[in-house]
Amino acid sequence: MQSVRASVRLALLVFCSVTLAPPRLLDGQAITPRGAADTWRLDDSTAVAAALSHFLTAFENLDWVPFRASFADSATIFQPVPEMAERVTGPRAIDSTFRAVFANIRSHATGGPPYQSLVPIDLRIQPLSPGLVLVTFELHNAERVARRTVVFRRERLGWRILHLHASNITTKR
Secondary structure (H helix, E strand, O other), X not given: OHHHHHHHHHHHHHHHHXXXXXXXXXXXXXXXXXXXXXXXXXXXXXXXXXXXXXHHHHHHHOOHHHHHHOEEEEEEEEOOOHHHOOOEEHHHHHHHHHHHHHHHHHXXXXXXXXXXXXXXXXXXXXXXXXXXXXXXXXXXXXOEEEEEEEEEEXXXXXXXXXXXXXXXXEOOO
């Protein structure tokens, strides 16, 4: 069931990335820098969508090793809660912050994995420059709209998260 769910999510992410990228350009905006030797390719979009799917699945299942491997060593994070208002920078801070988040989610769980459902809505994948991609999406539930901005960087190990910015808006439904 989980592999079917992951396959469906990857197909959705690939579909969205292909249909939404490249975005409509504004005056003076370019997909890749002028004169760049490396250009955006469709397989880059697919690889970024797969990296995002891998990250979200690991987070849903609170699977630490693949979750943590999704982040670049120099990653920074802004968490969406007032208790974690400061920027999180580097491996130690990411580890301590997210171990606390994992523990909190597990403490409220009534069963096993997946512990949460993270289905991206309004996914947009935008190349910024060769090897750097901006991904934005929302996660919806009955209490809030969770907005996410993720910057992926292509590294030797593949596409990894360089920056994650999370914000939540409380909704009344």
